[in-house]
Amino acid sequence: MGFLNIRNILVTDRSVAEFCSIFDSEITVITSQLEHIESCFEQYFSEPEKQKYKWVQEFTFMTIESVVTATRLLIEGHINASGNTMRISYESICLAILLSAESNVVIDKGKKAKPINFYKAYEQGKSNTKAHRAVDNVLLNASTLGLVEGSEWLKQAKNFYNGYSHASITTMSSLMLPSGKPIIAGGFHKEKLDLYKDHLQFIVRYANHLPKLIEAIALRNLTSN
Numbered sequence: 001m002g003f004l005n006i007r008n009i010l011v012t013d014r015s016v017a018e019f020c021s022i023f024d025s026e027i028t029v030i031t032s033q034l035e036h037i038e039s040c041f042e043q044y045f046s047e048p049e050k051q052k053y054k055w056v057q058e059f060t061f062m063t064i065e066s067v068v069t070a071t072r073l074l075i076e077g078h079i080n081a082s083g084n085t086m087r088i089s090y091e092s093i094c095l096a097i098l099l100s101a102e103s104n105v106v107i108d109k110g111k112k113a114k115p116i117n118f119y120k121a122y123e124q125g126k127s128n129t130k131a132h133r134a135v136d137n138v139l140l141n142a143s144t145l146g147l148v149e150g151s152e153w154l155k156q157a158k159n160f161y162n163g164y165s166h167a168s169i170t171t172m173s174s175l176m177l178p179s180g181k182p183i184i185a186g187g188f189h190k191e192k193l194d195l196y197k198d199h200l201q202f203i204v205r206y207a208n209h210l211p212k213l214i215e216a217i218a219l220r221n222l223t224s225n
Contacts, residue, residue, distance in 0.1 A: 009185045016075045018188050019196070026200040030071055033207035037064055040211050044218030052119055053222040056100045060214055062092040067206060074199050077186030079174040082199060083164025089206070090157055093213060094134035097145055098122075100220045105141040107133070115144075146216070150209065157202055 020027055041064060045057045066089035073082035098105065099122060104115035107128040118137075122129040128137070135158045142151040163170030175183050177191045 006184075014076065014187055016188070019075050019077070022193070023196065023200055026197075026204055027071075027075070029204050030200075030207050033204075033211070034064070034068060034071075037207065037210045037214060040214045040218075044215065051123075052099065055122075056096050056217060056222055059092045059096040059099065060217060063089050063096065063210070063214075066092060067203065067210070071203055073186075074196065074203070077183070077188055077192075079186075079192070079195060079199065080164050080171045081186075083161050083174075086157075086199075086203070086206075087161040087165050090154070090161065091131045091134045093210070094138040094154075095122075095131060096217050097138055097147075097213070098129075098134065098141075100217050100222055101141075101145060102220055103144050105137065105144055107137050107140070150213075153205060153209070157206065160198075160202060 041060060045060065066085050070082045070085035070089060073085060098118045101118050105118050106113050106115050107118065107121065107126075108114075108116075118129065135154065138145060138147065139151055139155055139158070142148055142154075147154070164174075174192075174195065177183065177189060179191075183189060
C-alpha cells in the first residue's frame with residue numbers, strides 16, 4: 001500500500017461537514033437525547049458510598065461515554081471503531097442492569113442452572129459475569145429484569161455489533177469501496193451512505209431507550225448488597 005500518504009492521513013484535519021449535512025436530522029436527535037441522558041446521569045448519580053453503587057455508576061458512565069465516542073467515530077468515518085465502541089456501551093449498560101438487579105438471575109447454562117445474586121458473583125470474579133457475557137445474561141433474564149419489551153432491540157443490536165468486534169468479513173467489508181479501493185483511517189465516502197445510515201439507526205434507537213434505562217437503574221436500592 002505504498003501509494004498511500006500515511007503521514008497525510010494521520011496528521012491532516014478532515015472535515016466532517018458533509019457527513020453532518022447529509023445526516024443532520026439523525027445527529028440532531030442523537031445530540032438531543034445524549035444531552036438528556038447526561039442530565040439523567042447527573043440527576044440520579046451522586047458520589048458512590050458503597051462498592052455496588054460505585055460499579056453501577058461507573059458502568060453507567062461508560063455507557064454514555066462510549067455512545068458519544070462511537071457517534072463521533074462514525075461521523076469521522078471510523079466504522080469498525082464505532083461499532084466496537086458501541087458494543088462496549090451495550091455491555092456497560094447490561095452490566096449496570098445486572099449489578100443493580102433486585103432479584104437473582106441465571107447466568108449458567110443447562111437445565112440445572114439456578115438463579116444467583118449477580119453482584120456477589122461479579123464480586124467473586126465468576127467467569128460468567130464477564131463483560132462479553134453481559135448482553136446474553138440480560139437477554140436470558142429479560143423477564144426477571146423487566147426488559148421483556150426491550151429484549152428484541154437488544155438482541156438485534158448484539159447481532160449487529162458482534163460483527164465489528166473481531167477480524168471478520170464484516171469489518172473487512174467496511175474498509176473497502178465497491179470499486180475495490182481500500183479505506184484507511186476513516187473519512188467520508190458517498191459509497192458508504194447506506195452503511196452510515198444503518199449505524200445511525202441503531203444509535204438513534206439506543207439513545208431513545210437510554211434515559212428510561214438509566215432512570216430505572218438509578219431508582220433501585222444501590223446501597224444494599
